[in-house]
Amino acid sequence: MNIAVLGTGMVGQAIAGRLHELGHSVVVGTRDPASTLARTEPDGMGNPPFAAWHAAHQGVALATFADAAAGAELVVNASNGNTSLELLRLAGADNLAGKPLLDIANPLDFSAGFPPTLFVKDSDSLAEQIQRAFPEAKVVKALNTLTASLMVDPKSLGASSTIFVSGDDAVAKAAVVGLLESFGHDDVIDLGPLETARGTEMLLPIWLRLMGALGTAQFNFKIVR
Amino acid sequence: MNIAVLGTGMVGQAIAGRLHELGHSVVVGTRDPASTLARTEPDGMGNPPFAAWHAAHQGVALATFADAAAGAELVVNASNGNTSLELLRLAGADNLAGKPLLDIANPLDFSAGFPPTLFVKDSDSLAEQIQRAFPEAKVVKALNTLTASLMVDPKSLGASSTIFVSGDDAVAKAAVVGLLESFGHDDVIDLGPLETARGTEMLLPIWLRLMGALGTAQFNFKIVR
Numbered sequence: 001m002n003i004a005v006l007g008t009g010m011v012g013q014a015i016a017g018r019l020h021e022l023g024h025s026v027v028v029g030t031r032d033p034a035s036t037l038a039r040t041e042p043d044g045m046g047n048p049p050f051a052a053w054h055a056a057h058q059g060v061a062l063a064t065f066a067d068a069a070a071g072a073e074l075v076v077n078a079s080n081g082n083t084s085l086e087l088l089r090l091a092g093a094d095n096l097a098g099k100p101l102l103d104i105a106n107p108l109d110f111s112a113g114f115p116p117t118l119f120v121k122d123s124d125s126l127a128e129q130i131q132r133a134f135p136e137a138k139v140v141k142a143l144n145t146l147t148a149s150l151m152v153d154p155k156s157l158g159a160s161s162t163i164f165v166s167g168d169d170a171v172a173k174a175a176v177v178g179l180l181e182s183f184g185h186d187d188v189i190d191l192g193p194l195e196t197a198r199g200t201e202m203l204l205p206i207w208l209r210l211m212g213a214l215g216t217a218q219f220n221f222k223i224v225r
Numbered sequence: 226m227n228i229a230v231l232g233t234g235m236v237g238q239a240i241a242g243r244l245h246e247l248g249h250s251v252v253v254g255t256r257d258p259a260s261t262l263a264r265t266e267p268d269g270m271g272n273p274p275f276a277a278w279h280a281a282h283q284g285v286a287l288a289t290f291a292d293a294a295a296g297a298e299l300v301v302n303a304s305n306g307n308t309s310l311e312l313l314r315l316a317g318a319d320n321l322a323g324k325p326l327l328d329i330a331n332p333l334d335f336s337a338g339f340p341p342t343l344f345v346k347d348s349d350s351l352a353e354q355i356q357r358a359f360p361e362a363k364v365v366k367a368l369n370t371l372t373a374s375l376m377v378d379p380k381s382l383g384a385s386s387t388i389f390v391s392g393d394d395a396v397a398k399a400a401v402v403g404l405l406e407s408f409g410h411d412d413v414i415d416l417g418p419l420e421t422a423r424g425t426e427m428l429l430p431i432w433l434r435l436m437g438a439l440g441t442a443q444f445n446f447k448i449v450r
Contacts, residue, residue: 199434
């Protein structure tokens with residue numbers, strides 16, 4: 001499949017690398033490809049610059065948000081939540097129309113420090129904000145409940161864990177579930193319509209505190225039933 | 226131990242019954258014992274009236290909130306979240322002072338129908354509201370993340386699942402962990418100070434949607450790591 005991954009951070013890198021490895025044609029979208037490749041400093045979290053990752057993943061193309069989305073059959077929002085709407089506007093509503101839009105972003109607000117709060121929650125969600133802003137896109141929320149390396153390789157935990165999907169379009173949801181299964185997810189729970197993303201986005205507060213209590217991000221939720 | 230369980234609903238019944246079975250001296254607290262026992266209709270959720278449960282659990286005493294709390298070494302808040310502060314005021318700050326207060330309540334707001342939203346969240350929690358209102362009580366949040374029958378018998382799921390504790394007082398937290406282990410909980414994660422209850426209270430939105438998607442309340446979170 002032709003897939004655009006919008007965002008060059010850890011999540012974008014993990015998803016783009018894994019999709020390429022699985023044989024998809026992947027274009028990573030960024031604001032300005034030249035300046036993204038020119039950046040030589042670590043990001044705010046201390047991760048290596050995108051150029052270092054890209055040098056090791058030559059098969060993945062880099063383009064503007066709009067060019068990446070234009071050629072894609074499926075688009076992945078791998079941006080920080082506080083930039084998602086702006087970034088998707090740059091990608092262009094026309095380039096998103098009719099396509100599955102896998103939304104991984106979380107509405108984290110770091111303005112008061114750590115742990116962050118959520119800038120939308122409870123009676124609304126970032127996924128629904130995106131859907132309202134781009135009514136012709138087929139938004140599916142998934143993968144926002146675990147760390148990047150486990151998103152694309154859940155089996156590395158050594159035991160089965162759960163991934164959640166929320167979305168209003170059954171065909172788009174099926175396409176996303178197919179990708180999740182190809183990543184190794186063997187317990188996918190379809191929560192229902194996109195409003196159920198309120199539930200998965202509101203997992204972030206306990207996720208952040210679990211990371212503190214356990215001293216690692218290498219964990220995931222399993223729904224035992 | 227002498228334990229007061231404040232609340233006569235499904236959670237109060239489950240906790241009180243199990244504690245009594247484990248050999249504790251249990252008093253259930255209610256607003257007006259005579260009228261609680263006189264009620265013959267099912268509650269709003271269709272559950273049998275308290276009197277029916279009490280007839281089968283004669284060893285559990287029933288008293289006013291204040292009388293129940295006065296004689297207790299540990300107090301359990303098993304009320305609905307929207308009544309917790311009022312009910313604890315009836316129990317009396319003096320009767321809570323210096324004691325572990327296990328808070329199971331969730332800040333559910335049903336005023337706009339189902340699924341409920343949360344009336345406090347993200348930058349505060351019900352547990353912290355209770356702690357601020359009763360600074361001499363030693364609030365420990367736990368058990369608010371699963372259905373009543375599993376709170377007291379998690380092994381009935383057939384596989385290990387996780388329970389979370391949050392609290393600022395180490396001794397009170399240890400006492401609660403002891404009770405949880407006696408119920409059969411074999412994976413207790415201490416999230417840290419009471420503010421981490423924001424994380425567990427914010428699990429409710431996905432819990433409610435999982436109940437819808439799975440068609441049962443017989444499930445629990447397991448943190449796979």
